[in-house]
Amino acid sequence: MYPPKFGYVRVASLEDAVKVLEADENAKILAGGQSLMPMLKLRLIRPSYLIDINRVPNLSYINIEGDKIRIGGALVRHHQVEINRELWKIYPALPETAIQIGDPQIRNLGGTMAGSLAHADPAADWPATLIALRASVRILGPSGTREVPVEDFITGPFTTVLGRGEVISEIVIPRLGGTVKSSYVKLERKAGDFAVVGVAVMLKLSPPDGSVEDAGIGITAAGGPRPFRAREAEKALIGRKPTDDVIEDAAERAMKESSPISDIRGGSAEYKRAMVKVMTRRAIKNALSR
Numbered sequence: 559m560y561p562p563k564f565g566y567v568r569v570a571s572l573e574d575a576v577k578v579l580e581a582d583e584n585a586k587i588l589a590g591g592q593s594l595m596p597m598l599k600l601r602l603i604r605p606s607y608l609i610d611i612n613r614v615p616n617l618s619y620i621n622i623e624g625d626k627i628r629i630g631g632a633l634v635r636h637h638q639v640e641i642n643r644e645l646w647k648i649y650p651a652l653p654e655t656a657i658q659i660g661d662p663q664i665r666n667l668g669g670t671m672a673g674s675l676a677h678a679d680p681a682a683d684w685p686a687t688l689i690a691l692r693a694s695v696r697i698l699g700p701s702g703t704r705e706v707p708v709e710d711f712i713t714g715p716f717t718t719v720l721g722r723g724e725v726i727s728e729i730v731i732p733r734l735g736g737t738v739k740s741s742y743v744k745l746e747r748k749a750g751d752f753a754v755v756g757v758a759v760m761l762k763l764s765p766p767d768g769s770v771e772d773a774g775i776g777i778t779a780a781g782g783p784r785p786f787r788a789r790e791a792e793k794a795l796i797g798r799k800p801t802d803d804v805i806e807d808a809a810e811r812a813m814k815e816s817s818p819i820s821d822i823r824g825g826s827a828e829y830k831r832a833m834v835k836v837m838t839r840r841a842i843k844n845a846l847s848r
């Protein structure tokens with residue numbers, strides 16, 4: 559199907575994008591276009607203008623400085639995360655998420671982390687990992703910048719806290735010191751598909767006995783309308799040695815916290831709940847094995 563008619567404006571800065579968005583609430587940012595173009599072609603959206611940010615300079619950096627990893631501005635493609643050697647060392651869950659998104663074309667040519675968060679598909683991969691890593695979204699708007707934890711950023715299916723004139727300018731991930739392990743595992747029907755269930759885990763271990771000092775667990779496609787943080791599962795791990803029994807307890811709690819819906823793509827809610835337990839156990843063990 560052909561998309562409806564729309565105007566096109568290419569901006570030179572994110573500030574200019576904010577001005578256009580503020581003046582016209584039906585305008586939309588065009589980043590990688592990997593979600594926007596299909597929505598246009600299916601006529602699910604009818605924007606007045608597409609605001610192309612692809613020629614804005616300095617929007618695709620991954621800066622690792624001190625206790626923060628800054629991913630931004632708004633054009634860091636999935637592939638950039640996938641090939642970043644430092645991220646494989648610090649938080650393997652990040653590149654591990656990137657390599658499981660769509661196919662190589664989606665990851666190389668278009669899709670951005672910021673675009674994925676703004677689009678807020680309930681089965682998207684990035685939110686799970688960014689929730690587990692306690693990341694925040696930096697938002698630029700008409701009255702300046704603000705930062706919102708990823709956990710609170712997505713409010714429902716395809717809805718976020720972004721207000722009129724606001725854009726994502728950066729994703730900020732705190733870097734914990736000491737021994738930190740992480741992993742993202744995804745159950746998909748076939749390679750390149752959206753998640754049936756996706757679970758990301760971050761574990762900070764304390765020496766000398768290796769008990770869990772801090773834990774983050776983010777789950778996608780199984781929280782009802784949005785990705786969620788499995789707080790009870792995290793509590794089951796914190797302060798304990800991650801033995802098989804403790805891991806089992808955490809996986810069981812994650813399952814109880816989940817509220818997936820039945821659909822023809824991923825299966826029944828009952829099946830997905832069972833898979834939350836399996837994938838949480840797998841993500842914890844995978845992280846610990848590193």
Ligand SMILES: Cc1cc2nc3c(=O)[nH]c(=O)nc-3n(C[C@H](O)[C@H](O)[C@H](O)COP(=O)(O)OP(=O)(O)OC[C@H]3O[C@@H](n4cnc5c(N)ncnc54)[C@H](O)[C@@H]3O)c2cc1C
Nearest residue numbers: 587589590591592593594632660669670673676682683726
């Ligand atoms: C065949 C296919 C398979 C896919 N498989 C997966 C998968 O397995 N897992 C997964 O997670 N995703 C998957 N995706 C989605 C993919 O990751 C998209 O790249 C991503 O969801 C959107 O990023 P984008 O840069 O392409 O955004 P766009 O398509 O350009 O934009 C998406 C939306 O976000 C808004 N937007 C973009 N950037 C900003 C910004 N900086 N500030 C405010 N709003 C902004 C746009 O206005 C638009 O509403 C798939 C897509 C396709 C087409």
